[in-house]
Amino acid sequence: MDRQVSxxxxxxxxxxxxxxxxxxxxxxxxxxxxxxxxxxxxxWGLDPPLFRxxxxxxxxxEGISFLYAIRGRGTSLLARLxxxxxxxLLGPLxxxxxxxxxxxxxxxxxxxxxxxxxxxxxxxxxxAYLGFPGRPYLVEKFREVAGRVWVASERGQGGHRGSVTxxxxxDGYRVCYACGPREMLARLWEMCRRAGVWLYVSLxxxxxxxxxxxxxxxxxTRSGPQRVCREGPVFPAQEVF
Numbered sequence: 001m002d003r004q005v006s007x008x009x010x011x012x013x014x015x016x017x018x019x020x021x022x023x024x025x026x027x028x029x030x031x032x033x034x035x036x037x038x039x040x041x042x043x044w045g046l047d048p049p050l051f052r053x054x055x056x057x058x059x060x061x062e063g064i065s066f067l068y069a070i071r072g073r074g075t076s077l078l079a080r081l082x083x084x085x086x087x088x089l090l091g092p093l094x095x096x097x098x099x100x101x102x103x104x105x106x107x108x109x110x111x112x113x114x115x116x117x118x119x120x121x122x123x124x125x126x127x128a129y130l131g132f133p134g135r136p137y138l139v140e141k142f143r144e145v146a147g148r149v150w151v152a153s154e155r156g157q158g159g160h161r162g163s164v165t166x167x168x169x170x171d172g173y174r175v176c177y178a179c180g181p182r183e184m185l186a187r188l189w190e191m192c193r194r195a196g197v198w199l200y201v202s203l204x205x206x207x208x209x210x211x212x213x214x215x216x217x218x219x220x221t222r223s224g225p226q227r228v229c230r231e232g233p234v235f236p237a238q239e240v241f
Contacts, residue, residue, distance in 0.1 A: 004032070005091060005211070012043075012085045013063060015078075018137040021070045022111060023079055024057070027087050031056075031064040035118035036096025036177075036202055036234045040210045041066065043087045044077050051090060052078070053207045053229070055115035055179075058141075064089075067114040067138070093210050094233050097123075097200060102174025105129065105197075106146070107188060109164055109180025113138065115202045115233075119177055120146045127173075131164025131180065132157075170195035177234075178202070189237040199237035203228050 010027040017023050033039070033056035040051035052074045054066040070079055081087070097119050104126040106116040113130055120126055120142060128146040130139060136151050136158040143149045150167045151159030160167045165187045170176065178188050179202035192199040205217040205228040212230030219226055221239040226232065 005093060007088065007090045010063070010087050010089055012081050012083055012087060014065075014083060015081045017079075019135050022067070022137065023070075024065060024067055024138070025078065025081070025087075026063055026065040027089065028063040029089075031059060031089075031092075033059060033064070033092040033118070034096040035122045036115045037092040037094050038115075038233060039064070039066070039089050039091030039093065040207070041078070041087055041089055042074070043081055043085065044074070048074050050074070050208055051088075051210065053093075053204075053210060055202070055233075056092065057114050057117050058121075059118065067111055069111045090210060094229055095231065097177050097202075097234055099123075100126070100175045100177075103127075103172060105168065105170070105173045105176040107131075107164060107168055107176060107178040107180070107184075109184045112178075112180030112184075112202075112204075113142075115179050116177065117142065117145070129164050129168045131184070165191070170197040173197050175200070178237075179204075185237070186241055189241045192237065200234050201237050201240065202233045203235060203240065204233070205229075 010029040014026040038055045042051045057067045058065045107129045108116045109131045125147040127148045128142045131152045152164045175198040185201045208214045208216040212227045217228040
């Protein structure tokens with residue numbers, strides 16, 4: 001994967017609230033990332049002290065975009081940004097999705113859809129299963145690049161009423177890439193394991209350095225301790241469940 005990491009300043013082009021508390025942030029500049037990699041982002045001084053990690057949602061000749069939800073002080077500050085404001089970005093970081101072999105399914109829950117859009121663009125004809133707690137968002141963008149798209153919402157808006165794991169079936173797929181709540185990923189692992197489908201999951205952990213030096217994002221796997229920022233964020237599901 002790409003290890004040419006850069007620390008750069010970038011201008012905010014758009015910071016649009018898609019649904020209450022969920023934003024799509026777009027910054028101008030020349031960026032790179034493999035599907036599933038992430039950047040560390042900040043737009044403040046010394047407080048809070050840490051960057052915030054975000055998967056690269058999309059890349060274009062004009063810049064990069066990130067999908068995020070307000071979860072604390074850092075993301076609340078990001079939500080105040082307007083076009084013309086500046087960001088500091090460190091990346092690309094981590095290891096992303098492997099090249100798929102065979103029919104691919106993408107399964108995302110909430111803002112867990114963030115690392116899946118670049119995968120849908122890169123691995124054409126992949127099917128996408130998108131789950132949301134409330135009103136769905138960015139579904140049309142997925143429909144532009146994915147093979148087929150299914151939608152689930154806990155409130156029944158825009159598709160199936162219930163969980164995304166209720167509309168996903170592993171039958172017919174060789175591999176599945178997923179990101180979302182831990183409970184959703186564990187359920188997918190049980191489904192894919194029984195069906196003989198390879199499952200890769202993108203994990204979310206608090207990060208400090210993002211480069212593997214501080215060990216703050218370490219998770220325990222069947223192969224021993226692994227750093228989400230360095231060995232991940234993508235792992236084979238059998239390593240973490």
